[in-house]
Amino acid sequence: MTSRTPSDSAQQPENAPAKAPAKDPWDLPDVSGLVVGVLGGTGPQGKGLAFRLARAGQKVIIGSRAAERAQAAAEELGHGVEGADNAETARRSDIVIVAVPWDGHGKTLEGLREELAGKLVVDCVNPLGFDRQGAYALRPEEGSAAQQAAALLPDSRVTAAFHHLSAVLLQDPETDMIDTDVMVLGEVRADVEIVQALAGRIPGMRGIFAGRLRNAHQVESLVANLISVNRRYKAHAGLRVTDV
Numbered sequence: 008m009t010s011r012t013p014s015d016s017a018q019q020p021e022n023a024p025a026k027a028p029a030k031d032p033w034d035l036p037d038v039s040g041l042v043v044g045v046l047g048g049t050g051p052q053g054k055g056l057a058f059r060l061a062r063a064g065q066k067v068i069i070g071s072r073a074a075e076r077a078q079a080a081a082e083e084l085g086h087g088v089e090g091a092d093n094a095e096t097a098r099r100s101d102i103v104i105v106a107v108p109w110d111g112h113g114k115t116l117e118g119l120r121e122e123l124a125g126k127l128v129v130d131c132v133n134p135l136g137f138d139r140q141g142a143y144a145l146r147p148e149e150g151s152a153a154q155q156a157a158a159l160l161p162d163s164r165v166t167a168a169f170h171h172l173s174a175v176l177l178q179d180p181e182t183d184m185i186d187t188d189v190m191v192l193g194e195v196r197a198d199v200e201i202v203q204a205l206a207g208r209i210p211g212m213r214g215i216f217a218g219r220l221r222n223a224h225q226v227e228s229l230v231a232n233l234i235s236v237n238r239r240y241k242a243h244a245g246l247r248v249t250d251v
């Protein structure tokens with residue numbers, strides 16, 4: 008009788024097919040044909056992202072609670088950006104960036120559950136509080152804004168990204184390059200890669216996989232530190248992940 012040892016079971020059987028080579032993590036999909044919607048796209052972050060993506064050739068629709076506000080902001084931005092109310096924006100988009108304030112996050116997403124079903128949702132919301140000492144991280148009941156989105160949108164593909172950007176730089180037409188990495192979090196690799204590719208459309212920006220949504224809290228919270236950096240150094244700080 009032969010017995011198998013643990014080291015035996017770890018060996019490949021002789022006729023096992025060769026292991027496929029690991030996929031190049033920088034081999035990202037072509038997202039140039041996807042429509043990007045931005046909920047809360049009339050604010051500095053949403054407008055800035057819309058401007059950058061549209062300038063890079065992406066089709067962008069900005070959303071608002073009032074269609075006419077979105078249309079006015081879209082006209083200001085040019086580059087083919089359109090404006091609509093948040094529901095229509097969600098319906099017409101393949102990828103939907105959530106750029107509303109933390110205060111309105113849960114209610115906004117709850118109200119758009121149907122329109123967002125099947126969509127790739129990208130949450131960039133940073134739950135922060137401010138007092139006389141500056142900005143500090145809040146801890147949402149669900150763990151993070153991204154996890155709240157995932158809980159409220161069971162039929163959507165929720166990811167998180169674009170937390171650490173300066174809306175001032177994004178909106179400045181004189182700034183050609185946005186010198187920063189974008190941490191992208193999510194549960195499904197293919198969805199994360201789409202968001203990485205989207206970030207990569209913006210000159211200077213690189214999207215990097217940074218874990219699952221359960222690790223979104225640290226990423227969202229880090230913005231409180233960046234705000235402190237910006238105040239001390241009068242800067243619009245971004246982040247770089249080295250050695251990748």
Ligand SMILES: NC(=O)c1ccc[n+]([C@@H]2O[C@H](COP(=O)([O-])OP(=O)(O)OC[C@H]3O[C@@H](n4cnc5c(N)ncnc54)[C@H](OP(=O)(O)O)[C@@H]3O)[C@@H](O)[C@H]2O)c1
Pocket residue numbers: 046047048049050051052053070071072073076077105106107108109110111112115131132133134169170171172173174175
């Ligand atoms: N600003 C930045 O530099 C930056 C950087 C990274 C991430 N973020 C995150 O991006 C999000 C947006 O930032 P922002 O500075 O652009 O915010 P904001 O100007 O305060 O809000 C963005 C838009 O959201 C809509 N809105 C306001 N209150 C709302 C509510 N209670 N419910 C639903 N919609 C509401 C408004 O549009 P309508 O009135 O037209 O609906 C507003 O123009 C925030 O969660 C922030 O943490 C910001």
